[in-house]
Each structure stands twice: as C-alpha cells, then as structure tokens.
Amino acid sequence: MILNPDEIQAIRQEAGHFPHPSAAAIEALNIAQQGHGWISDELLKEIADVLGMSPAELDSVATFYNLIYRRPVGKRVIHYCNSVSCWMLGAEDNRRHLSEKLGIGLGETTGDGEYTLLPIVCLGACDKAPVLMIGDETHFNVDPAKLDAILGDTG
Ligand code: FES
Structure with missing residues (x-):
C-alpha cells in the first residue's frame, strides 16, 4: 500500500462532499501527489479503489490535467x-x-x-x-x- 491512512481518510472526506465519489477525482489525485510527488500506476490504482472508479477512468482524468504528474518530476x-x-x-x-x-x-x-x-x-x-x-x-x-x-x- 502506498497511500497512508491519513491520505485515504482525506480522500474519503473529499469524496463525501459529492453524490458520486468519482467527482472528487482531482482532489484525490492532488492529495496523493502532495505526499508522493507524482502519480505512479500503483498509486493511481489505489486512489481509484478508494473512489470506486476503474484505474482507466481515473487515468483519463489524471492525464487531462497539466498539474497532475504521471511521471516523476523534480522538487x-x-x-x-x-x-x-x-x-x-x-x-x-x-x-x-x-x-x-x-x-x-x-x-x-x-x-x-x-x-x-x-x-x-x-x-x-x-x-x-x-x-x-x-x-x-x-x-x-x-x-x-x-x-x-x-x-x-x-x-
Ligand atoms: Fe494567457 Fe500566457 S497566454 S497567461
């Protein structure tokens, strides 16, 4: 598991603001990226699990936004x-x-x-x-x- 309990809780909290948890996809990706610097495939799968989305669905959101990094970046x-x-x-x-x-x-x-x-x-x-x-x-x-x-x- 890459996501830590605090991150999972923060993602669940964000998801709780919306009728469908997938609406919190960007916030969830941002929470994970703040802690890990970028969104690896494994991390993406874990976030998708928390949100009840498929990794492919979440990946399409992640790759659409310039400020979500799907490859390692500098500090x-x-x-x-x-x-x-x-x-x-x-x-x-x-x-x-x-x-x-x-x-x-x-x-x-x-x-x-x-x-x-x-x-x-x-x-x-x-x-x-x-x-x-x-x-x-x-x-x-x-x-x-x-x-x-x-x-x-x-x-
Ligand atoms: Fe609008 Fe650069 S073209 S800020």
Whole structure:
C-alpha cells in the first residue's frame, strides 16, 4: 500500500462532499501527489479503489490535467505558458534561457532532481505575459534577466 491512512481518510472526506465519489477525482489525485510527488500506476490504482472508479477512468482524468504528474518530476516544476499572448511576448526566449541555464529540455528534470520544465496552456494572466509558474508561485512579465534573479545561481 502506498497511500497512508491519513491520505485515504482525506480522500474519503473529499469524496463525501459529492453524490458520486468519482467527482472528487482531482482532489484525490492532488492529495496523493502532495505526499508522493507524482502519480505512479500503483498509486493511481489505489486512489481509484478508494473512489470506486476503474484505474482507466481515473487515468483519463489524471492525464487531462497539466498539474497532475504521471511521471516523476523534480522538487519544483517550472510550467511556462506557451499560449498565444505569452508566445508573442517572449515565452520561447524564456524557455530557451531556462533550457540553457538548467541544462534540460522540455519534459526533463535536472540531474539534482530540483527542476522539471514543462509547458502549460494559458494561465489566465495574459495582460502580464509572459507568465510562468515555479512550484506554487506564479511570475509575471518574465524575461531572461528576471529568471536569473528568481533562480539565482542555479545551473
Ligand atoms: Fe500566457 Fe494567457 S497566454 S497567461
């Protein structure tokens, strides 16, 4: 068993808010991901069992959401928005700078396990483009110099 009793209880509690437990799928995946970093196949099966869903049903939810990771990721995931406003205002320059600075391409994790670089669709702050998230923090009007200030000597 990968889920611990507290996580199972938290998932059951979330599921109790809905007429059908599967409605709590995203919350359940988030609870499990907070504790384990990502959602392995085995973990997915355990969550599906708690919710009374098939693993395939839960997997379709998990793979739909960019913030649920079905592969191992670094301690902090950098999500750079590559939708149109950010793309027009320099998202690709930022992506290139990050790849050079951290030595990783899209979908890759730094050797020290610190950062993973992933694209994400519009974060809803197009007036402050380019936008990216590092872990839980969202950064606005980002350019390579600002990235250097945020990430310090990393890389
Ligand atoms: Fe990047 Fe909307 S296009 S925040």
